[in-house]
Amino acid sequence: MIELKSCPFCGFSAFIEETDLEWKDQFPYRILCGNEDCAGSHSWASTEEEAITAWNTRADGWISVEDRLPKLPTRTYDWFLVVVSDGLESDITIATYSTETSWSRTNITHWRPLPKPPDTGKE
Ligand SMILES: [Zn+2]
Numbered sequence: 001m002i003e004l005k006s007c008p009f010c011g012f013s014a015f016i017e018e019t020d021l022e023w024k025d026q027f028p029y030r031i032l033c034g035n036e037d038c039a040g041s042h043s044w045a046s047t048e049e050e051a052i053t054a055w056n057t058r059a060d061g062w063i064s065v066e067d068r069l070p071k072l073p074t075r076t077y078d079w080f081l082v083v084v085s086d087g088l089e090s091d092i093t094i095a096t097y098s099t100e101t102s103w104s105r106t107n108i109t110h111w112r113p114l115p116k117p118p119d120t121g122k123e
Helices: 048-056
Strands: 012-020 030-031 076-084 090-098 109-115
Touching: 012 048, 030 048, 090 109
Parallel strands: none
Antiparallel strands: 012 030, 076 090, 076 109
């Protein structure tokens, strides 16, 4: 089992909740903060491992490809910021992830969604 990180909001230890609620059929697991005064929690997941991985993903935003891949895109492909490493050096660049070809680049070690562009006042 993967180690659960402590709560990012209050530092308290967290735990896995498994529900038997019928409407949570497909996503019965989530992580909750053990501190009653803290509302720290993460959305429901289909497996314990998914719930833990989601909870353990923290603010630097980079997700290891060994932990998780992007959800399959609803359109042909989605763009992501990625870290590409040849084993000696790493670079940040952009790449697409598609249902057909997976990543458009090789040697990707980490990924994250593109940030929203700044408001330039133009469409
Ligand atoms: Zn907390």
